Amino acid sequence: MNALTLQNISYEYEGTNRVIFKDVSLRFGAGKVTTIVGKSGAGKSTLLSLLSGLDVATSGRISFGGKNLSEINRNRYRAQKVGIIFQSLNLLTNATAIDNIILSMNISGITGIDKKTRAFELLARVGISREKAHRKILKLSGGEQQRISIARALAHDPMLIIADEPTGSLDKDTEANVLEIFKSLAHDDGKCVIIVTHSENVTAIADEVWGLEDGVLCLLPVQTDTGGGRDVCNPPRAFESWKE
Amino acid sequence: MYLITNAIKNLVRNKGRNILLAAVTLAIIIGAVVTLTIHNAASRVIDEIRLDIGSRVTIEQDIMGMFRSGMGVEELAENTIHIPIHDWVRFADSAYLSNTIFNAEVFNLESESLLPVQATPPGTNILQDVPFRILGSSELDETLSDIIVHGRMFEGINEVVIDDELAHINNIELGDTIELNALLSTWGELAGRELADKPFELTVVGIYSADLYERPLFRFSDIFTSFETIASAGWESNLGLNMTAEYFLRNPDYLELFENEVRAKGLPDTYIVSINQPAYDRVAGPMLSMKSAVMTFSIVILILGSLVLALISFLVIRERKYEVGVLRAMGMERGKVAFGILTEAVVITTLCLVVGLGLGNAVAQPIANGLLGNRVAAAEARSEELQQDRVAAVVVFGGQMQSEHSIGYRPESEITVAISANVIIQIIIITLALAALSGIIGVVIITQYEPLKILRERS
Numbered sequence: 001m002n003a004l005t006l007q008n009i010s011y012e013y014e015g016t017n018r019v020i021f022k023d024v025s026l027r028f029g030a031g032k033v034t035t036i037v038g039k040s041g042a043g044k045s046t047l048l049s050l051l052s053g054l055d056v057a058t059s060g061r062i063s064f065g066g067k068n069l070s071e072i073n074r075n076r077y078r079a080q081k082v083g084i085i086f087q088s089l090n091l092l093t094n095a096t097a098i099d100n101i102i103l104s105m106n107i108s109g110i111t112g113i114d115k116k117t118r119a120f121e122l123l124a125r126v127g128i129s130r131e132k133a134h135r136k137i138l139k140l141s142g143g144e145q146q147r148i149s150i151a152r153a154l155a156h157d158p159m160l161i162i163a164d165e166p167t168g169s170l171d172k173d174t175e176a177n178v179l180e181i182f183k184s185l186a187h188d189d190g191k192c193v194i195i196v197t198h199s200e201n202v203t204a205i206a207d208e209v210w211g212l213e214d215g216v217l218c219l220l221p222v223q224t225d226t227g228g229g230r231d232v233c234n235p236p237r238a239f240e241s242w243k244e
Numbered sequence: 245m246y247l248i249t250n251a252i253k254n255l256v257r258n259k260g261r262n263i264l265l266a267a268v269t270l271a272i273i274i275g276a277v278v279t280l281t282i283h284n285a286a287s288r289v290i291d292e293i294r295l296d297i298g299s300r301v302t303i304e305q306d307i308m309g310m311f312r313s314g315m316g317v318e319e320l321a322e323n324t325i326h327i328p329i330h331d332w333v334r335f336a337d338s339a340y341l342s343n344t345i346f347n348a349e350v351f352n353l354e355s356e357s358l359l360p361v362q363a364t365p366p367g368t369n370i371l372q373d374v375p376f377r378i379l380g381s382s383e384l385d386e387t388l389s390d391i392i393v394h395g396r397m398f399e400g401i402n403e404v405v406i407d408d409e410l411a412h413i414n415n416i417e418l419g420d421t422i423e424l425n426a427l428l429s430t431w432g433e434l435a436g437r438e439l440a441d442k443p444f445e446l447t448v449v450g451i452y453s454a455d456l457y458e459r460p461l462f463r464f465s466d467i468f469t470s471f472e473t474i475a476s477a478g479w480e481s482n483l484g485l486n487m488t489a490e491y492f493l494r495n496p497d498y499l500e501l502f503e504n505e506v507r508a509k510g511l512p513d514t515y516i517v518s519i520n521q522p523a524y525d526r527v528a529g530p531m532l533s534m535k536s537a538v539m540t541f542s543i544v545i546l547i548l549g550s551l552v553l554a555l556i557s558f559l560v561i562r563e564r565k566y567e568v569g570v571l572r573a574m575g576m577e578r579g580k581v582a583f584g585i586l587t588e589a590v591v592i593t594t595l596c597l598v599v600g601l602g603l604g605n606a607v608a609q610p611i612a613n614g615l616l617g618n619r620v621a622a623a624e625a626r627s628e629e630l631q632q633d634r635v636a637a638v639v640v641f642g643g644q645m646q647s648e649h650s651i652g653y654r655p656e657s658e659i660t661v662a663i664s665a666n667v668i669i670q671i672i673i674i675t676l677a678l679a680a681l682s683g684i685i686g687v688v689i690i691t692q693y694e695p696l697k698i699l700r701e702r703s
Contacts, residue, residue, distance in 0.1 A: 054573060054696040079575025090570045090699055094257040106246035107576045136257075 003160055003192035004028040004051060009060035011046060020046050022215045023060070030159070033186045033193045035203045037220070038212035044196040045087060045164055047212065051194060052084050052162050053077045064160070079108045083153030085163035087196075089145050091137045097123060097148045098133040101155045108156035122151040125181065127174060142169040150178060154185070161185060163195045167202060179205045247580055251587035261560050262592060268556060269596040269678055270603075272549035276674050277604025277663065279542035282612045285661045286535035290528050293656060297524040298496035299342075303327075303335065303489065303506065306516040325512045326482040329475055332489045335506045340498040341491050348474040349486040350378040350444075352431070355424045361409045361464030374465040376424055378404075378444065380474035388452060388468055394418060395450035401476055404469040405450035420448050424467070431483035442477055442484070523653040530619035530655045537615065546674070553682055561585070561686035568690045569698025582687040589683035597675045605663040612661045620657040 006026040012019045020043035028034050028051075038044050049055035050062060053074035062069045064081060078084070091100050101119040123133045126147035137145055146169045153161055161182070167175040183205050185191040195202055203209050209220045255262050310320055329348065336344035353376040360373040388405065389397045395418045398405055406416065416422065424444045432439030446469065479485060493502060496519065503517040511517070561568075564585075571581050 049696055054699075075572075075575045075577050077575070078573065082575075084573065086573070086699070088699070090573060092567060092570055094567075095253070099253065103246070103250060104574055106250070107571070107574050 003030040003064065004194075005061075005063045006050075007061045007063070009050065009057045009062065011043070011050065011055075011058050019215055021057075021217075024215070024217050026210070026217055028160075028192050028194055029207075030192045031186055031190045032207040033182055033195065033205055034208045034210065035195045035197050035206040036210045036212055036217075037197060037203060042212045043215070044212055048084075048162050048164050048194070048196055051160075052082050054084075080156060081159050083156065083158035083161045085149050085153045085161070085166045087164040087168070089149045091145060091149055091152070093137045096134050096136055097128060097140065097144075097151075100137065100148060101152050104152045104155040110156050119151075119155065122154055123148065125154075126151045127177060143171060143174060146170055147174065147178070150181070154181075159191060161191055161193045163193070165197055165199075166195060167197070167199055175199075175201060247584050248587055251584045252591060254584070254588055255591060261563065262588075265553070265556055265560065265589075265682065266592050266596055268549065268553050269593050269682075270600050272545060272553065272678060273593075273596050273600030273671065273675060274604045274607070275545035275549065276542060277600055277667065277671055278608045278611055279538040279545065280667050280670050281604065281608040281661050281663050282538045282615070282659075283535055283542065284664060284667055285612065285659050286531050286538070289656055289659055290531050290535065293524065293528045293531070294496050297527060297653075298499075298519050299493040301491040301493055301499065301502060301517060301519055303332075303491070303511065303515055303517050306514055309516070310514060323514065325514060327487075327511070327515070328482065329479045329485065329487055331510065332487055333475065334509060335511070336489070336491060338491075338502060338505055340493055340495075340502040340505065342494045343492040344382070345490045345492075346380075346382040346471040346475075347488045348380045348471055350380075350426050350442075350474055350484060351375070351486065352427045352484055353378065353424045353444075354427060355422070357414075357423055358410070359413050361407065361413065363464055376465045376467065378424065378426075378446075378467045378469060378474065380469050380471040382471040385468070391452045391454055392450045393453045395448070398449055398469050398473075401470065401473050402444075402446050403449045403473070404446040404467050405452055406448055406467050407464050408451050408453040409464050410467075411448070411451045416448055416451075418448060418451070422446050422448060422467075426477075426484050428484045435481075435483060437481070437483075439480070439483060442479075444477065446473070520653075526623070526653050527656050530616055530623050530657070531659070533619050534612070534615045550678070550681055553678060554685055557589075557682040557685040558689070561689045564686075565690075565693065565698050565701075568693065569695045572695030573699060578691055581690055582683075585686040585690070586679070586683035589679045589686070593675045593679040593682075597671065601663060601668065601671060608661045608663070612659050616657060616659055620655045623655045 004027070006024055009021055009024045009026075010019070011021045036044050036047060046055065050057055053069050056070060064072075064077065069077065092103070095103070098116070098119050101122060102115050105113075105115045105118070120130060120133060123130075128144060128147055128151065132140060132144060137148065140148070146166065150163075150166060153163070163182075166182075167178055170178060179202060182193050182195065186193045186207070195206070197203060211218045211220045305324060307320065310323065315323065332346065336346075355376060358376070360376060362371045363374050364371055384397070392405060393408060395405070404422070406422070410416070414422075422445075424446070426442040426444065428439040429441050446467065452468075474485070491502065493499060499517070499519060506517060568581055571584075572578070
């Protein structure tokens with residue numbers, strides 16, 4: 001089932017003629033982990049901005065659940081349907097970890113649950129203790145902040161999880177834990193997980209890996225749990241060239 | 245609800261900037277409370293003074309004006325027009341007045357049946373007859389009624405109260421009739437007119453006992469009665485009669501209307517209709533000066549304070565741009581972000597309002613006392629200088645100075661400053677304006693930014 005569909009998307013930076021994408025069409029399936037790889041400056045984060053409704057394509061159509069993003073309330077879309085894990089985290093640094101997560105639930109308008117309990121559960125799931133949950137973000141390490149950012153993205157149980165380098169600051173054990181969470185969200189809960197990454201560990205859990213270069217998206221071969229290759233774009237580009 | 249909770253949490257999370265905002269807001273509110281409280285209290289006192297002095301109208305010959313127009317003493321006497329007693333009474337028949345007090349004095353009286361009291365005037369050893377006077381007032385004189393030792397106060401026409409010494413030497417008892425004669429023919433001869441003497445037959449209904457030295461206004465031979473007793477005697481002219489009238493306006497603003505009315509009734513141009521302006525200026529002067537000063541101070545505080553608050557709010561919201569970007573990226577509507585910022589501003593200003601009202605009210609009284617005290621002292625010093633000038637003027641003009649009317653009046657030196665409902669409403673309006681100012685600046689700025697733009701700038 002398709003969660004998010006891109007049809008002939010083009011994008012160029014306002015005021016410049018720099019084209020980032022040209023006529024890109026793509027489908028992100030529910031129940032899958034999709035990763036996007038590419039060199040720095042290739043436009044991966046811009047693509048995530050379009051998918052999360054923070055930016056608008058120059059032309060083309062992005063649909064979520066069959067509805068054009070440009071025709072729906074994109075604030076509500078971000079608040080309820082999408083969980084975003086920013087590369088720069090974008091947490092409220094003066095607030096505590098728990099407050100960041102509860103605020104996300106409040107903005108989404110979620111009701112009928114004990115928000116505090118759910119927030120503690122999510123934090124525990126990413127390895128943040130109750131004691132640390134009450135600390136201000138500024139008093140936590142980079143890795144802890146990244147985990148809180150992940151917990152916040154899951155707080156309102158979104159259908160779509162968009163992550164920009166979500167494991168950049170994590171140690172190997174925590175990274176493995178977080179990747180397990182992403183896998184579980186996709187495979188067990190049927191969420192659509194889209195991750196921009198340079199990490200092989202992340203692509204290793206992906207159901208699909210797309211490469212972005214010169215405004216073109218190419219499906220790359222991946223090693224999944226079950227093994228086996230996939231179609232590649234023509235001419236195929238080596239994944240190795242995008243690693244940093 | 246969460247927006248309000250989050251706004252309150254934000255106030256605690258960002259203590260530094262909020263304390264700065266609160267300090268500026270509090271300073272403005274305290275300044276406004278103090279100045280408005282003093283201003284309102286001063287206005288109230290000034291209104292009372294205005295009602296007391298400003299509504300009390302006198303009609304008198306414009307002697308100063310006549311001097312200024314070049315008249316000498318002889319010309320002044322020739323041009324003096326006496327207003328008959330019935331005209332004074334006629335002037336009182338006005339819709340603009342709430343009350344009128346007439347006082348009349350009949351002097352140059354003789355009596356064949358009464359002996360005058362003899363007394364030694366201060367500074368001499370010679371025993372002299374104290375001349376008779378009949379004093380009539382339309383107002384109940386409580387000073388007199390307090391010292392009546394026999395009988396009662398006069399009520400009907402021709403009823404009088406006399407001194408106990410006069411009663412004693414003439415064996416007068418309550419209910420006795422005394423006869424006096426106003427020697428108008430003497431005055432008539434001086435004025436070249438034929439006037440008949442005016443006889444008075446008066447019934448003694450009360451006897452008072454006055455200590456001459458304690459109550460110098462009472463003289464041993466004074467006979468007190470009602471104004472009606474004198475007026476009913478019938479007077480063709482004012483010769484042998486001193487007459488004063490005080491007209492009390494319903495509203496001090498009616499002065500001009502009342503003047504037009506009495507002019508239409510025949511008041512000569514040489515008479516002026518006025519409130520006791522010198523007295524009003526003297527009593528209300530320091531208060532008016534203080535009122536004006538606090539109003540100026542209030543305007544300066546509000547303008548400067550608002551500018552500082554606007555600047556701080558502008559800087560604060562720029563500092564909060566990232567926070568706004570995060571909230572917007574999380575899907576919070578622009579209006580909700582604005583509501584949160586406005587809520588913070590309202591909470592800060594409301595807290596400042598409560599503290600400011602208390603502190604402002606506490607310091608307003610001492611500040612008012614200080615401000616007024618300085619002005620009263622300055623006014624007293626000026627008054628002493630004027631007094632010296634007046635002595636010189638009295639020599640020149642025979643004492644008929646307008647400034648003389650302020651003698652006996654002292655600058656109002658007391659003010660009770662207390663916060664009133666009116667001030668509270670004014671302060672609430674100012675507080676709301678301050679909250680709006682600091683909140684709306686934020687709202688205007690945040691609506692100009694898209695979340696992605698803010699977050700990109702941050703990155």
